[in-house]
């Protein structure tokens with residue numbers, strides 16, 4: 001087996017037709033036309049030797065019948081993000097389920113998925129998307145999400161989940177801090 005490798009760049013084009021509804025969402029008419037369009041370049045999970053990008057064609061459609069204008073969004077490439085949903089979900093899963101720090105997540109995404117990402121971007125996702133992530137991950141077992149909310153990791157970058165998620169301040173009579181093998185402290189407390 002030859003383990004030498006070089007990372008090649010791949011760009012996959014996704015046209016608006018591939019994800020847009022086939023009929024007008026307002027009146028159901030199928031005679032629709034593209035008014036304006038532009039392209040977005042988004043990082044996607046590649047693999048150990050492929051750096052993958054998506055060239056997403058974003059179009060604003062207009063209905064020929066009722067005149068309604070709409071810009072469909074791709075579920076995998078949310079508006080305002082330069083990275084795919086899969087990358088964000090992978091990073092958040094590593095953080096919350098495997099207690100991996102943002103710096104290590106960035107290093108592992110680069111190493112195994114050829115995704116280049118600054119750790120501060122990962123921390124901004126953790127701050128902005130924790131609630132949505134927890135709700136999706138623990139849809140059937142919401143009590144597990146409550147446990148996860150209580151776990152605060154400190155890895156030397158001064159990061160915390162923020163007051164928004166910790167809720168109202170309460171006295172903590174009993175707490176435990178465990179240093180995990182990856183150097184992260186896992187702090188758990190009881191109220």
Ligand SMILES: [Zn+2]
Pocket residue numbers: 024025026027028029063064065066067068
């Ligand atoms: Zn219409």
